[in-house]
Amino acid sequence: MNVKGFSFVYPMLMSLTIFGGSLEFVTVSMLLSSFAPLQTFILTLMIQARHLFYGISMLEKYKNTGWKKIYLIFGMCDESFSINYSTDVPEDVDKGWFMFWVTFLNHMYWFTGSTIGGLVGSLFTFNTEGLSFVMTAMFVVIFLDQWLKEKQHISSLIGVFASLICLMIFGSDNFMIPTMICIIVTLSLLRKPIGDKEDSV
Amino acid sequence: MTITQQIITIGLCVIGTMITRFLPFIVFKADKPTPEYIQYLGKALPAAIFGMLVIYCLKDVSVFSGSHGLPEAIAIAVVIALHLWKRKMLFSIAGGTLVYMILVQFLF
Numbered sequence: 155m156n157v158k159g160f161s162f163v164y165p166m167l168m169s170l171t172i173f174g175g176s177l178e179f180v181t182v183s184m185l186l187s188s189f190a191p192l193q194t195f196i197l198t199l200m201i202q203a204r205h206l207f208y209g210i211s212m213l214e215k216y217k218n219t220g221w222k223k224i225y226l227i228f229g230m231c232d233e234s235f236s237i238n239y240s241t242d243v244p245e246d247v248d249k250g251w252f253m254f255w256v257t258f259l260n261h262m263y264w265f266t267g268s269t270i271g272g273l274v275g276s277l278f279t280f281n282t283e284g285l286s287f288v289m290t291a292m293f294v295v296i297f298l299d300q301w302l303k304e305k306q307h308i309s310s311l312i313g314v315f316a317s318l319i320c321l322m323i324f325g326s327d328n329f330m331i332p333t334m335i336c337i338i339v340t341l342s343l344l345r346k347p348i349g350d351k352e353d354s355v
Numbered sequence: 356m357t358i359t360q361q362i363i364t365i366g367l368c369v370i371g372t373m374i375t376r377f378l379p380f381i382v383f384k385a386d387k388p389t390p391e392y393i394q395y396l397g398k399a400l401p402a403a404i405f406g407m408l409v410i411y412c413l414k415d416v417s418v419f420s421g422s423h424g425l426p427e428a429i430a431i432a433v434v435i436a437l438h439l440w441k442r443k444m445l446f447s448i449a450g451g452t453l454v455y456m457i458l459v460q461f462l463f
Contacts, residue, residue, distance in 0.1 A: 164365075167365070168365060168368075171365070171369045172365070172368050172369050172372055173372075174372055177368055177372060178368075181364070181365060181368050184364055184368075185356060185361055185364060185365075188356070189356050189360040189363075189364065191363060191364070191367055194364050194367045194368065194371075195367045195370070195371050198367060198368045198370075198371030198372060199371045199374065199375065202371060202372045202375040202376075203375055204375075204404070204407070205372070205375035205376045206375055206378060206379055207400050207404050208376070208404070209375075209376060209377070209378065209379030209380055210379045210383075210393060210396050210397050210400060211396075211397045211398075211400050211401045211404070212397075213379060213380065213383055213385075213389055213393070213394075213397055214389070214394070214397060216380070217385050218385075223380075223385075227376050227377055227380055228373065228376065228377075230376050232408060236405065236408070239401050240401075240405075281460055283456065283459055283460055284426075284452070284455045284456035284458070284459040284460060285452065285456060287427075287430060287451065287452045287455040287456070288448060288452045289412050290409065290412035290413060290427070290430075290431070291430070291431075291434045291447065291448040291451040291452050291455075292444075292448050293405060293408040293409045293411075293412055294409055294431055294434045294435065294438075294451070295434060295438050295444050295447050295448055296405050296408075297405040297406060297408075297409050298434075298435060298438055298439075299438075299444075300401065300402050300405050301402075304402060307402075309399045309400070309401075309402035309403045310402040310403065310405070310406050311406070312403050312406070313402060313403030313404060313405065313406025313407045313410075314406035314407075314409065314410060316403070316407070317406065317407045317410035317411065318410055321410060321414055326414040326415050329414070330407075330411070333407055334407075337400070337403045337404075337407065338396070341396065341399050341400065341403065342392075342396075345392075345395055345399075348395075348399050349395050349399070
């Protein structure tokens with residue numbers, strides 16, 4: 155945003171309120187084009203639709219977390235969801251507080267990072283090319299952990315292949331919604347075989 | 356865009372995001388039992404989501420041009436190898452990212 159001529163206030167406020175990396179990047183390009191509220195809103199829903207899946211997955215885990223629940227849902231970005239879902243919290247640790255701190259620290263790292271980047275981003279002179287691979291690496295590790303933990307890999311494989319096929323058909327800008335539909339349909343069709351095995355997990 | 360229009364634009368992004376995050380919790384209230392089908396999806400979905408997120412991160416990698424996705428493939432192999440070896444999340448992520456940065460900055 156620094157490069158595009160925006161004040162640091164923009165990334166600072168967006169990191170606090172939207173708290174979702176991929177959309178914030180798109181928001182920058184929206185702010186640079188002409189005012190189109192309806193398009194903005196629809197595009198947001200499409201980019202963020204994957205959170206519906208996170209919500210469905212966290213219905214049980216976020217139960218009984220009291221007032222923290224509102225914040226947990228507010229801060230349910232890709233990273234918070236992935237960590238909160240996949241971490242086995244030790245018995246003697248309060249799950250609600252554990253997930254609260256994961257979400258809060260994520261939020262604060264993102265907020266401080268975005269603000270510092272907005273303030274002094276252009277002063278960084280070392281070559282950061284490739285640093286964004288950190289995201290890919292994190293999801294690969296979480297995927298691998300899930301793979302090693304699960305009794306069958308049907309769902310994991312559906313996720314990878316539905317995404318790949320939709321990516322090839324629809325291209326990188328439009329493949330997420332078709333992918334999500336494919337995943338829901340396939341999982342629903344395979345409810346019997348997967349469901350039976352899930353019960354034993 | 357005026358400042359007001361900018362605020363509206365960002366506000367719509369916030370509202371849209373919050374709708375996608377809160378909707379499942381509003382539809383399936385905590386005090387009522389969640390339908391079995393939704394419970395099943397809640398259990399079966401995450402594995403598929405993690406697979407989807409990996410591909411999502413790689414969506415702009417072109418296999419047919421540039422470096423043909425080689426640096427990504429090598430770095431992912433490193434992440435997997437490190438993780439199978441030590442099972443330390445941060446170690447695997449840092450190692451893979453370092454390898455990737457070296458690859459794209461010096462080799463490709």
